Amino acid sequence: MLKMEGVSYSYHKNRPFITNLDLDIEAGKITTIAGPNGCGKSTVLKLASCLLRPQTGKILLGEKNISLMSKKSVAREVSVLLQNSQIPDMTALRAVTAARYPYQTSFTGYTKAEEEMSEYAMELTGCKEFRHKNMAELSGGERQRVFLAMIYNQDTPLILLDEPTTYLDIHVTYEMMELIRSLNKKQKKTVVMVLHDLNLALQYSDSLVFMRQGSIFEIHKTGDHHILESIRTLFGVEVRTYNDDLNSYYCFTQSTDTDTTI
Template sequence: MLKMEGISYSYHKNRPVITDLDLEIEAGKITAIAGPNGCGKSTVLKLASRLLKPQTGEIFIGEKNISHMSKRAVAREVSMLFQNSQIPDMTAQRVVMAARYPYQSSFAGYTKEEEEMSECAMELTGCKEFRHKNMAELSGGERQRVFLSMIYNQDTPLILLDEPTTYLDIHVTYEIMELIRNLNKNRKKTIVMVLHDLNLALQYSDSLVLMNHGSIYNIHTPDDDRILESIKSLFGIEVRNFRDNQNSFYCFAQN
């Protein structure tokens, strides 16, 4: 689905953030990216969405090289939710409907089908009850539901999420993570998300990419016992996995 080959990127000359990075994301899976602050996690997402252009290397979505695609064409393939999304001065409903822009001609309004898709997106993400409220009036959890509804409505095969649960309380955090899982399982979306919370990363991902100093440190599936040693080595914390019949629970402690 997503392939990055030999990617390097610097925000400032002689201070590389990403160095000769190779990464392949499997279609139809949830991939979490974790690592220390400043290791390049969010930069990877910005490069994959073509918000940033790599200094070296190529990025492919399927067989398509995104450097050869128009912005509108990229927006039909990949959608991204930023960590600190600006709060637009518009209603929740208008935000959700704006996600249809990659599919519209310059002067066309919304079709009946697009209006119905927007309604469906708000229904599935629990936004309909506050659809007519301005985004500034909503709580953090409500706004995040709207942004996920917008992503849902953009209807791209690849979804990139940068810290989707930042500043949310624990109850809302798990509600948002379940919505993300629903996008993957029921809508067959490929999802790549940056997470600081390793518990969430281990519970909700099919694959965990660990980064350090702009490179891939290791990649594991959550059921790979070696993942605990990789986390210990990278973060300097002990991890223990407790299992019952259905779930895994992780306990973290500093060395």
């Protein structure tokens, strides 16, 4: 689906950030990228969505080099929700409808079918009640729902999400994660997420990519028992597992080896 081969990127000259990264995202799965702050997770998503261009290496979307595709062509294949996305000066409904732009050949206004699709996307993500409010008037959680509705309405095979549960309370967080799972299972979308919440990552992902200092540290399927050792090593926490008849639950506690003296 998406493959990175020998990708490097630096924000500052002579200061490498992403270094010689190889990553193969499996189609039809949910992959979560996790790691300490500043390790390059969000940068990988920006590279994968062509918001940044690799300085070395290449990124393939299927058989196509994404750097050689037009912006509109990329937008038909990849949708992305970043942290601190720019807030458009328009109503929530207008913003969701605007997500259909990659499919328009000329600006003749949105069709009735596209408007109905937009209404459905807002209903699905729980933001239809404030569809006529300006985006600037919305709370952080309401705005996040609208951004997810935009992602849904863009209808791409690959979805990239950078902390999609930001600003959401715990109840809405699980509603959004269930929606993401539904997009994956029922509509066969490939999803790549960045999450800090390891419980969510372990519960909703097919595989986890752990990063450290701009490189891949380990990649695990979520059923792999070695994943807990990688978490201990990378984050310096102890992991306790609890099981019932249906699920496994994880509790993360500070490692006894961690020095917290101030």
